[in-house]
Amino acid sequence: MTTLRDTLVAPLRGFAVSLVAVVCSALLFSVALTSVALIPVGIGLWTTPRVVRLLDRYAAWRGDLAARWGNVAIAPPPPANRLLPARHLGWLLFDMTAVCALAALPLGLIAQGLFGFVLAAGVWEPIYDAGGTQWYAFIPVDSQDTANLAAALGVVSLAAGLALGRPVLRAGLRTAGRTPVAA
Numbered sequence: 001m002t003t004l005r006d007t008l009v010a011p012l013r014g015f016a017v018s019l020v021a022v023v024c025s026a027l028l029f030s031v032a033l034t035s036v037a038l039i040p041v042g043i044g045l046w047t048t049p050r051v052v053r054l055l056d057r058y059a060a061w062r063g064d065l066a067a068r069w070g071n072v073a074i075a076p077p078p079p080a081n082r083l084l085p086a087r088h089l090g091w092l093l094f095d096m097t098a099v100c101a102l103a104a105l106p107l108g109l110i111a112q113g114l115f116g117f118v119l120a121a122g123v124w125e126p127i128y129d130a131g132g133t134q135w136y137a138f139i140p141v142d143s144q145d146t147a148n149l150a151a152a153l154g155v156v157s158l159a160a161g162l163a164l165g166r167p168v169l170r171a172g173l174r175t176a177g178r179t180p181v182a183a
Contacts, residue, residue: 106164
């Protein structure tokens, strides 16, 4: 059963997963790719098995995170080839792009929803007076009436962010580098 706390915390956890995906996965992808590229000159023969062990530990940590934050059970990984970590590289590439964007979506919707209320509170006026128009999604905010429409649309965006938080978090955590099993 999902509690109010779970609903409110899930978008923040999703954003944390997004940050981990973009920072750690991108860094590890670069290190692993460099290590594999150095195999022909011999250095990669020494570094790549160590990098693969690091990637295994990272995948295990992400699996533990999936279990704790998303109640997502992850099966143990299959044995990896210690010199050709293709499974790891594919996962890291997917993680640092698609998972990063997906996991940040609910918090972005919530922030966008709150911005609609900020516009309705009068922030649109100095922007309009300076000769500009503040767009909120598809609404050009140039009066209090359109600012109120932005706030109404903000309610929808806020509700969507809260509703999507938990399912999107679980979806992002399912990519913990190993094959998901039924939770």
